Amino acid sequence: MKLLDCPRPRFQLLPDKVVRDRRYPPVIKLQNGGSLVFTQYLQSIGRSGFTDWLIKAPKRGVVVYRDRKSESTLEIKGSDFQKDMRGWIYFGPDTFTKIDGALVLMDSGLPNFTTSLIAKNTAALLNVYTERLGKKLPASPSIYVVWEERDKPGQSFQADVVPGGVIRFGLRGEAWATESAERSTRIISVLAHELAHLWNAGVFMHEKTSESWLYEGNAELLSVAALYAIGALDEAAVTGRVSHAFSDCAIQSAGRPWGGMKERFAGQIPYVCGFALNFLAAGPASADGLSSDVLGFWRAFWDIHPSYSQRDLESYLAKTRGDLVSNNFSRVFTDATTPLNQHLVRLLQTQGHSASTQVELSKSIRSRVASNVFREILRDDCGPNSSAIGREAEYEVVECVGLKKGTKLAFVNSINIYDRTMDAVNSISSTCARDQKVRVSFGSDELVLNCSPIVAERLKWVLQLPKVERLAKFGELFTR
């Protein structure tokens, strides 16, 4: 086969009606008349590697790539794509707002509360990261905020960060038209998380994508520290976020050791368990005479390891905090039997934080505990024929001792029902002995379980979800 260099390839781009890649759609039509085009789908490779691109601005508009903006043409060197092919090019009218330290394009028609939250907090957060992590961004970031499917029901949010400091926030669904406290919190949390990646996956580089707990959990921790620094969170809110990370991780890990969680590199685990682990690594600032807050800890670590891995973190802990701390930390990953959660709670307590184990949880956590646990109990005790039907929370018991065929159990749709379940669960956990049958009642229905050690064990971890009451030395860990 003869490889021919096409001297001047021409591309015609049409917006895709079908969403093929939710995170990186090829073309996004903006309401302001412009388009965002994702570079990865257009790569052309010549004899000498990636080809150079010459991009013309539309009439009376601009073309933007990373932090460069032009009314005529922009040239992108093929070598820019050598390491990473991802990037966004913007074509369209110049509706950028220049805020302190960043170029921001908010699409036309975005709800006011979203644009003002982003405009207000971006500059402040960039300042905190720049000063407290001690390194400036190599170029000022470009931020695109778009609102897709604004006429369709639903509410979701995605954000992506690509090389060159480009962040795209995609709101999706009509619910964003209405302001709510939950939606506002979500926006600033995701904003702070994505901006943290400009440092932990841009200025500094993680070596292994498999260690996602390290940079996703880190972005969670740094974002909480930065939001506290700018006054967007108070002490109670920070403690709540840390507490949620530990209890969410307990739910996700479901009594398994780190190595036993096959899905530990994906889904929620890198975020929630990673948050807890990053928090524990930073430790209470002056427990061992060191004085640095959470952001200062990572700054000092990255000073020595600008390109970093889990191994680097473990050796850094050994050097700065001693063998005991670093061995305890490393054990979390190597222990093949002890559940991850037990390690995390022990480390929390070793660091002097006040943590209890409670069942008094937020509504969403309660629901997830109930649905996860009972789905497994049904499968184990009622056989593979038991199945979930309809909404996630409802189960049809196909065949199980003491229950009529077709009985629907609504475990989690109502907190009242769940509370009754918890009473039953409480009584099981105190009386359950091997080979006994135990009854859990739901109103007039009753579920009879074989009291296997597995059931007893699972009930135990449900009841022992950690709750952080108070963080030791809060004022040293988180500072303004």
Ligand SMILES: [Zn+2]
């Ligand atoms: Zn992330």
